[in-house]
Amino acid sequence: MVLAHGETVLPTFMPVATQAAIKGLTPEQVESLGISLILNNTYHLNLRPGVDVLKVAGGAHLFEGWRHNMLTDSGGFQLVSLSKFTTITEEGAVFSSPFNGESTILTPEESISIQHAIGADIIMQLDDVVPSLLQGPRVEEAMKRSIRWLDRCIQQHESAGRKDAQNLFAIVQGGLDPNLRDKCLDGMLERKDRVSGYAIGGLSGGEEKDVFWKIIKQCADRLPEDRPRYAMGIGFAEDLLVCVALGIDMADCVFPTRTARFGVALTHTGPINLKLGKHAKDFDPIDSTCPCPTCKDGTSRALLHHIVTHETTAAHALTIHNIVFQAQVMGRAREAIIAGTFPDYLLSFFAGYFGDRGYPEWCVAALRSVNVDLLQNSKTPMVPGGGAKWEYSDAA
Amino acid sequence: MSSPSLSFEISSSEAYPHDSRFAPRVAKLLIRKVAIDTPGLLACTSRGVVPHLSRDNVIRTKGIRWIHVPFETFLEHKPPVPTLQPQQGQSPKINSFLRFPEDEYVLSMSLRDPADRREMPANTNVYVTANCIRGVKKVTPSDWRSYMISCNPDIIFSLSDIPFTTPPYSQKRLTKSIERSALWLAHMLHSGPDSTSTPSNVFVQMVGGASAPARTTFAESLVEVLHGKEADAIQPRKCLDEGVAGYAFDMVPLRLAIEGVQGLSPNHSTIVSLIQASLLVLPPNKPRLVTSARGPHEMLLLIREVGIDLFDTYWAQRAANIGVALDFSFPAHIVTGKRDLGHNLYDTKYTRDFTSMMGNHDKDSPGICLCAACSPYSTPSPEILRHSSMDEPDKHRDSSDSPNPPYTKAFLHHLLHTHEMSAHSLLALHNITVMDAFFAGIRGLISHNSASIFEAEIRRFFETYMEDTDDMSRMEPNVFERAEKAWGEVELLRGKGRIARETERVKAESAVAANEVLKKEMEEKGAEGAVNVPLASNGEVMM
Numbered sequence: 001m002v003l004a005h006g007e008t009v010l011p012t013f014m015p016v017a018t019q020a021a022i023k024g025l026t027p028e029q030v031e032s033l034g035i036s037l038i039l040n041n042t043y044h045l046n047l048r049p050g051v052d053v054l055k056v057a058g059g060a061h062l063f064e065g066w067r068h069n070m071l072t073d074s075g076g077f078q079l080v081s082l083s084k085f086t087t088i089t090e091e092g093a094v095f096s097s098p099f100n101g102e103s104t105i106l107t108p109e110e111s112i113s114i115q116h117a118i119g120a121d122i123i124m125q126l127d128d129v130v131p132s133l134l135q136g137p138r139v140e141e142a143m144k145r146s147i148r149w150l151d152r153c154i155q156q157h158e159s160a161g162r163k164d165a166q167n168l169f170a171i172v173q174g175g176l177d178p179n180l181r182d183k184c185l186d187g188m189l190e191r192k193d194r195v196s197g198y199a200i201g202g203l204s205g206g207e208e209k210d211v212f213w214k215i216i217k218q219c220a221d222r223l224p225e226d227r228p229r230y231a232m233g234i235g236f237a238e239d240l241l242v243c244v245a246l247g248i249d250m251a252d253c254v255f256p257t258r259t260a261r262f263g264v265a266l267t268h269t270g271p272i273n274l275k276l277g278k279h280a281k282d283f284d285p286i287d288s289t290c291p292c293p294t295c296k297d298g299t300s301r302a303l304l305h306h307i308v309t310h311e312t313t314a315a316h317a318l319t320i321h322n323i324v325f326q327a328q329v330m331g332r333a334r335e336a337i338i339a340g341t342f343p344d345y346l347l348s349f350f351a352g353y354f355g356d357r358g359y360p361e362w363c364v365a366a367l368r369s370v371n372v373d374l375l376q377n378s379k380t381p382m383v384p385g386g387g388a389k390w391e392y393s394d395a396a
Numbered sequence: 397m398s399s400p401s402l403s404f405e406i407s408s409s410e411a412y413p414h415d416s417r418f419a420p421r422v423a424k425l426l427i428r429k430v431a432i433d434t435p436g437l438l439a440c441t442s443r444g445v446v447p448h449l450s451r452d453n454v455i456r457t458k459g460i461r462w463i464h465v466p467f468e469t470f471l472e473h474k475p476p477v478p479t480l481q482p483q484q485g486q487s488p489k490i491n492s493f494l495r496f497p498e499d500e501y502v503l504s505m506s507l508r509d510p511a512d513r514r515e516m517p518a519n520t521n522v523y524v525t526a527n528c529i530r531g532v533k534k535v536t537p538s539d540w541r542s543y544m545i546s547c548n549p550d551i552i553f554s555l556s557d558i559p560f561t562t563p564p565y566s567q568k569r570l571t572k573s574i575e576r577s578a579l580w581l582a583h584m585l586h587s588g589p590d591s592t593s594t595p596s597n598v599f600v601q602m603v604g605g606a607s608a609p610a611r612t613t614f615a616e617s618l619v620e621v622l623h624g625k626e627a628d629a630i631q632p633r634k635c636l637d638e639g640v641a642g643y644a645f646d647m648v649p650l651r652l653a654i655e656g657v658q659g660l661s662p663n664h665s666t667i668v669s670l671i672q673a674s675l676l677v678l679p680p681n682k683p684r685l686v687t688s689a690r691g692p693h694e695m696l697l698l699i700r701e702v703g704i705d706l707f708d709t710y711w712a713q714r715a716a717n718i719g720v721a722l723d724f725s726f727p728a729h730i731v732t733g734k735r736d737l738g739h740n741l742y743d744t745k746y747t748r749d750f751t752s753m754m755g756n757h758d759k760d761s762p763g764i765c766l767c768a769a770c771s772p773y774s775t776p777s778p779e780i781l782r783h784s785s786m787d788e789p790d791k792h793r794d795s796s797d798s799p800n801p802p803y804t805k806a807f808l809h810h811l812l813h814t815h816e817m818s819a820h821s822l823l824a825l826h827n828i829t830v831m832d833a834f835f836a837g838i839r840g841l842i843s844h845n846s847a848s849i850f851e852a853e854i855r856r857f858f859e860t861y862m863e864d865t866d867d868m869s870r871m872e873p874n875v876f877e878r879a880e881k882a883w884g885e886v887e888l889l890r891g892k893g894r895i896a897r898e899t900e901r902v903k904a905e906s907a908v909a910a911n912e913v914l915k916k917e918m919e920e921k922g923a924e925g926a927v928n929v930p931l932a933s934n935g936e937v938m939m
Binding site for chain 2: 297
């Protein structure tokens, strides 16, 4: 994918720089880790530093010193995460300030304008997002409104003359109902020539994993081959690889960077919780084969245990490691896809990751739908449930 | 395993006689392959790491060549974890554990954090009290010696009895402090059964509190030739000083002791005379190190009046913690009027200031700041991580030798108000670099100029920049105090109860603003003799 600020190879994972920075790291650090695409958050940047400052600075790239590709989401997710303060109308989303009750309205036009001022290479439509688990007529209303808002976003984007500088993506909604998703796809595919890519939104909100993968597959099967497909809010390694197998090209999530700040390092055999006493005297690095600066430098688990949650330096060391882990998971996927060995990669990754406790049923089912059978030649059993791994104290 | 020896070579200078006891001097301290030019700096660490700086950022901060590591946080575990580090080649364990290669950094260790001013339970004849996350621990001289032999840092601070109980300290207390510290130094210098386990680079913290006679007595006990059993204990040395590689002066307990005696914040001349009292009888050709000096003004005076060689960067690192970007140089910038030592980047005047942290100086001033925030360099393409053979990070990039645009005050301002950690990373590496350039400027001036020029530049520095003092007569808070207050406000905006607090604050602010408007109206109307107080429909005064 070639954008105004350079090339990004797909499939890829995008770290999230919510408030114009990957927390704790400088752009030079992020760039040195081989990252070429990050995400910035429109709602937060509009609040601070604000559109005026960004305009004077010449855009977010110049303001924050990130020279490569950037994607901004539209503020749609904040409709859900800050929903206590939000009312949705046809015009837009009315956010009321929790401090003085003042309201600001975020319309599709306004969201696109702000994203123009930010200047990201990929911008997202404002969609009417509802919590994944919500049921009832509101879900259909949101889906239909998202299509209408897409039209308004396209209109604003084109009439501002930004069509060639920034790429607008549509976001498929419809909750967990395959019929609604189909209808949404129908509508949004009609606009194919006026959007640069498609995202699948409205997931990653606590729904059953077995439902999640089916929606992803349904959407990916219908979305055009010549447009990038972006699964929003996906970060767990197993989720990412299942999505890639189903046809996804890009994903973003705060998980790897957030969990780093909480003291958890991600590895190919599962996450390691460095706060636990069991790591206090472990003088090996997190992963001796990991190319990240933290591991290559030989920083031991014992040292990380000593500083984790006490020193920001620990947050930085783990953030660096986790970003590289995510990039490695996706990089090896790319390598395998080129070599034609992607199924083997899936088998070996999942064996390494879940071999000790069993493959989650939903992963087996999802990969079977694309003819990869995790259980073939494997003694590892299948287990029910979401399967998200965590490390617990031995003392528990 | 013994540490390699330290050499300290003072250069001759036209300005100052080579062998004078209390005069500025330029020198080179050499341990293994690491050369530290003095006057120079050592970086403070917390829990073994430089605060806010990951390893790659430490590497980007060229001014960090010496790091000081207080041992006490490792007392959480028994035995302390660094002593369990597996040996890696010839590297000292502490270097292997903390990942500071021994041929790139000087690593010194003291038991306690020299900047920790908290009250502590009293030390005794047999132990020193130290702080760790599990509370106060008692550390005996034997413990300390065994920890240091195991960790094997380049420089060990001998265990000393510095009281952190409430001052003033009685004559008796000071005598104990002197006697214990000398005894524990002897204990450290004692040759073990295997003579290679004698630590070789020992610095001693000069005790004696605020009493000049006590301080001189301690120094005399170092150079006094010992006899009998005492002599046997430290053989082949004849006096303790023969085993001492350098002298350390801790400003925190010194200031506390002086305040305890005088009841006032100490002035420079008191501090200087007390330090001189320690050095009076000691050989002048050993490095003199000061911890927790309170800013460049104090450092210049200590260099000029005493001949101090090394300062830790406590003050500069603390400025970074509270959002102040240092902006000064030596020789001083050529400016009109007096200015602050740095910028409180919380201040809203920086919202649209797109200059670098040391921007806005006239062209005659010393060069731009070369830190990784003011002159950021991208990692050269071959070193950028590639995660698949498709990754081509150098495509479409213009590779040049010039740095990327500097991080701006406006961006740092944004990061500080949004509570982003990267603000402190950028500030820390910037501030340490400013200190490094400060010392380079001092060394250059001393080496190549007459004493009167150095004196004149010190005067001009004092005239150009406002000193960071506790001066009670100052009506206005200085830049550091304003920054700390702003930092506190940003902290309060977060965490449990924040919405209630912020709502109260906003309500209070709008009430004050409304009152001002009303007052103005009343004043204007008052001139005509009639006051028109706006009333609501229910007859109440409207706000």
